[in-house]
């Protein structure tokens with residue numbers, strides 16, 4: 001066991017799979033010699049060789065297209081898209097190709113690729129370094145979408161994603177890279193040091209996709225979250241004094257529907273939290289599922305807390321970011337309504 | 338026995354990494370004046386040597402030589418020098434402002450100032466450029482108020498873009514400067530579309546698109562070239578080849594075997610390779626391409642060969658991936674020094690006047706910064722939060738109206 005922040009944990013995952021399987025390789029913009037703009041691939045080229053971790057041209061469509069071709073050949077490529085905002089130029093490759101190759105070829109070809117990408121706000125990245133695009137991937141049949149919330153899960157989920165034979169979008173909450181950010185941007189920064197989930201084993205281990213974690217047990221309301229918002233949700237619960245159950249979904253496809261229905265059946269109330277803008281966000285799907293499966297247990301309407309339906313505005317980072325105050329207000333509403 | 342060749346995967350690597358001796362032997366640089374200047378209406382098929390030459394006017398002694406040299410008004414050159422120095426002084430100051438916590442992010446164009454400045458001064462006031470973040474000199478050369486640039490960089494209450502955009506991603510329609518965005522390459526096709534619209538309307542305006550050499554790998558680049566060629570769009574498509582794209586050298590963008598200018602050949606477009614640190618060469622090449630565009634001869638691809646002296650941005654430390662002394666080995670020199678030397682050689686400038694100008698421009702930036710500081714730096718001042726909800730659509734829809742209410746304004 002070692003103490004790791006999320007960057008180190010991800011690096012350790014990649015190091016372990018490169019060592020374990022010569023059919024894995026990494027490429028992406030600036031990931032080679034330099035080790036990536038967030039340092040996630042630091043040292044991997046030096047350790048594993050030039051062809052195992054190398055720089056790609058600035059062409060997200062090209063990166064994902066070639067990864068699919070390599071995957072179809074039989075490799076297990078792990079590619080980095082520098083910011084999740086820049087996956088969009090590759091959207092057709094993901095939607096029309098990676099997601100359908102297995103289905104349309106009747107299993108003759110498939111795309112065992114992992115697309116890693118930092119997402120989310122809280123770093124004053126402005127409109128194109130802050131977005132949370134998970135819902136648009138969740139909508140595409142044939143893609144899996146994974147979002148860790150701590151170093152231990154990040155490593156285990158990344159290894160599990162790489163071992164998957166189907167394409168996985170692996171979204172890394174960049175605001176959690178260095179510490180468990182809870183939305184209180186005006187307080188002293190916390191690092192991962194001393195955090196239980198920062199105890200990360202060396203070597204290979206997996207955290208299965210599609211298995212949610214109950215971060216905090218509670219009796220009165222279920223709070224569903226993933227990524228950065230897990231920590232925001234936890235802070236909100238503690239500050240509100242409400243006995244809420246916090247569920248970290250870990251992956252939104254596959255989705256741990258059993259964990260969700262079990263919790264809401266128990267509590268009878270549900271608040272959904274994500275950073276992405278609200279309309280058409282993944283919260284809409286969660287809300288529909290809870291309504292369909294737990295309607296007769298619900299004591300009150302389901303609440304959604306999300307980013308506003310605007311682009312991510314630079315100067316208004318903290319007006320946009322759905323911080324603890326907005327979560328507390330929603331928890332209260334659902335308790336009182 | 339198997340005598341087939343075993344395949345191997347080629348991964349390009351730069352010529353020097355930190356701790357090694359920098360070299361630019363791989364950059365082919367013909368002498369100033371050596372590359373021919375075809376007639377402005379020459380046919381593309383007769384110009385396929387140009388992408389492998391280099392349009393250069395200023396020689397090592399600061400003289401203007403060769404077929405691309407022309408009589409230039411010294412006052413025009415002094416204005417160019419002034420705008421380049423102004424750009425450099427401004428950027429240095431804003432870089433420091435970032436270090437002082439006054440903004441979240443900044444980028445410099447040190448060593449590349451000639452491109453944005455010379456093209457801004459060469460094209461007409463109503464032409465439109467589709468910039469990259471590396472051509473802030475375009476605005477400065479056109480007299481855009483520096484205080485407004487700083488207000489944008491600070492995202493403060495006087496920010497012309499209302500706090501919505503990342504620092505330096507300006508928009509200034511009146512100055513022929515199209516809205517910037519953080520995703521690279523995606524406006525290159527807009528330049529072509531703008532030019533097609535101008536042609537459709539039987540107008541006289543042309544467009545200029547910028548793209549970094551790293552970004553030529555994006556589909557946007559190739560799509561834009563195709564459309565520009567097919568519709569003979571009145572557009573200049575400029576690749577600023579500053580050798581680096583964050584940590585990746587130009588070989589990762591495909592420069593190991595050919596030049597970026599030579600990309601033009603496959604599309605049937607004229608391609609010029611130009612000394613981007615030579616103010617006079619930038620002007621001459623831009624005039625040539627603009628004349629073609631304005632006379633229905635269509636688009637030109639221009640590669641400006643230059644060097645990114647600074648880090649990619651305030652988030653970058655270039656000593657992590659290239660030799661720290663690489664900038665001083667760059668063979669095409671400093672655009673400011675080269676134009677200054679030329680003006681002095683003409684008897685139109687002096688070291689004293691240069692120093693005086695430098696002091697004056699430093700003071701002008703200081704004054705502008707004081708004015709912006711008085712409004713407030715990032716975090717001290719911002720536009721009304723109402724602005725966050727404005728401008729999504731022309732008319733706000735119910736979602737934004739409800740959310741604004743929920744937010745409490």
Ligand SMILES: Cc1ncc(C[n+]2csc(CCOP(=O)(O)OP(=O)(O)O)c2C)c(N)n1
Pocket residue numbers: 029058082086089469471519520521548549550551552553577579581582583645649
């Ligand atoms: C679509 C997209 N992909 C990736 C990035 C991240 N990124 C920002 S600048 C940059 C390098 C661009 O290099 P180049 O085009 O050579 O321009 P330069 O910065 O050297 O002027 C990269 C990869 C981005 N902003 N947009």
